[in-house]
Amino acid sequence: MDLQLIGRKAKESFEVLARADSRVRENAVLWIADELDQHVAEIIAANQEDIRLGQQAGLTPALIDRLMLNESRLQGISQDLRALAVLPDPIGEIFDQRTLPNGLKLWRQRVPLGVLGVIYESRPNVTIDVSGLAIKTGNAAILRGGKETLHSNRALVKIVQTALNRSGLPPDSIQFIDDPDRRLVEELLRLNEYVDVIIPRGGAGLHQFCRQYATIPVITGGIGICHLFVDASADLEKSLPLIYNAKTQRPSVCNALDTVLVHESVADEFLPQIVRYLTPAGVAFKADPLAYRYLRDSDISGIVSPAGPEDFDTEWLSLVLGLKVVPDLSAAIQHIHAHSTHHSDGILTADSANAERFIHEVDSAAVYINASTRFTDGAQLGLGAEVAVSTQRLHARGPMGLPELTTYKWVVVGEYTVRK
């Protein structure tokens, strides 16, 4: 595979795509949905080949499920594409418009970000998802999916390129590195002449690998050690279903709750309640020494164990919940500073001064007052689409929607104006 060539074709395609009308890009996304609907059988056949090879290679049933495409999943994917197609187009938006004393008129104008390098693992739906997002916002993309989904990705990229062709856009706007050789990932990460940003979609290891090797800016994210602090004034009865939601609704994702900090004055009453309320969902608890003291003598202590030294620095991604008693808000904030990945952290309180202090002092991508951490998600926060959840500070933070796939240019209009 000649990555230089792929890069050059991506850049050239980007120059055409970036100038295309909003309607043309919208139609291309709709064409992908249509093509998907018309080629369900082919896609499923290609996907079955991946599943067969995966089973041969001894992939776990969970992994096989992740890479599996069926009719209803494909239907979901084309529905998402049709919803994406009609979202407001951020490209061309004008902002910061003004006239300077020397008569220069100037503004900033949104333009596509450029060529995206997207590196992901075993979910083939990402192929379509990223293609749709990129085309909608006028960006080209070079995709590198997991080797377990090579056949599915081949079929899906063919569909995307057909749709681009039908819309009169360059098919090479979306390209796929159709070779499982791992060295190509490293090469992609150093293709800074052509690629403007690397977006990894996967676990912590992948993000770290990209940071390590990339000479291109990387949007890292997706790692969440998330906290809720139950203040002395919290409505405890309402707090239980909220904590339940944050921990158990989908424990395997980054915005799921990892640690509950409980104000000392309500610990005695509330800690056993949490354990009773969440135990039926299969949650196991890791309690700090003080919390453990409140729980150890009760009838529910069997599924509570003392927290080890690393436990408050672990993203559980499973039905485990850390419990810790803190003397006050300051101690809660201090714990969050020390252990949070600054993804999603919240306070449950009736005290507006404490809520304000929490907002001011907790510097996480999403800060919650009386709400579940599970809302850190583009669709949930009303962005219409989600590109990634960034936990870095540059460019975008938290859920990234369509505008986060853009940059801007300055436009300056003079009357043969010169600098004094």
Added chain:
Amino acid sequence: MDLQLIGRKAKESFEVLARADSRVRENAVLWIADELDQHVAEIIAANQEDIRLGQQAGLTPALIDRLMLNESRLQGISQDLRALAVLPDPIGEIFDQRTLPNGLKLWRQRVPLGVLGVIYESRPNVTIDVSGLAIKTGNAAILRGGKETLHSNRALVKIVQTALNRSGLPPDSIQFIDDPDRRLVEELLRLNEYVDVIIPRGGAGLHQFCRQYATIPVITGGIGICHLFVDASADLEKSLPLIYNAKTQRPSVCNALDTVLVHESVADEFLPQIVRYLTPAGVAFKADPLAYRYLRDSDISGIVSPAGPEDFDTEWLSLVLGLKVVPDLSAAIQHIHAHSTHHSDGILTADSANAERFIHEVDSAAVYINASTRFTDGAQLGLGAEVAVSTQRLHARGPMGLPELTTYKWVVVGEYTVRK
């Protein structure tokens, strides 16, 4: 030097600084100006030591001038600080406020970017400049200046830290790597546990080096191969002083003009005019074959030479100007796409359709209509202060002002709201 320790202290200081009131940060910047005014003699003495060593080491007079501080330069620096101190504070600004159908109230709120790693070369004024910008916006910084200015930087950082102390802010908010060992630069570039962004201030080599070695996002920029296209409808008489301004006002900087593209229909008349108008300023010309043909027989051909194959891909940073004849706007745009660094490019025209097409199709950080490229500068575009000029596409593009040293957090307020 223990960079891990420096990093940790920077992060801890940042957590305090980021929560400090606007007024406290503003005062700290004013304190730096006061301290500078009170220690002029000390600073100049330290700077003299750098100059002495620089002369011993055989630095050129131009380099010695770059690192030299005198009373009037120091006065300029404190004036700039006082102007910076009273600029509007971007921190805390609330945007994208809305209420979702489920009752969640949400907004985004500007917060400081984090810990900046700033790597620069021989200008000691950058030490103060960056310190002021960082403190004003609530960011901590780790500075790494050139070894030629070690003594000056030591004296200046001491002043900054005294000012921080007087304002009740952690002195380690601004730290300086006081060791010329080059390996420490590489170590800084990999300090991703503590540093949020690397900002190089220097030439192309430094930017490339940072990209190559950093595991932290780098803001690269400052490299400008800048174009002006003289359209058939341009007011040629007014175009001459504009081109003169763009090329000669300060030829050594990135927004200086490198290439003039001339529409074929006015080439015969205009090319000799350009050469005559700019020759008294000492400009030499590199002409493409067609432009050369228009110029070779005239009396001014002595300072015009045929352009070599690399000439249109060279950032001149000196009194050299490329000249090329193009048949039309499309060819001009094509040349810009192929040769521009996407820093600053403009069109001189009376044709509003051509102006619009130029804005739409030329994707540079700053796009000019009938104005000099020299305006790509934070102060000139009314930003009040300039952190850097970015030519990358992520985070910020073109001149970066105070808001570009910020990020945001999402604040989500519910009533014990759970995700369905």
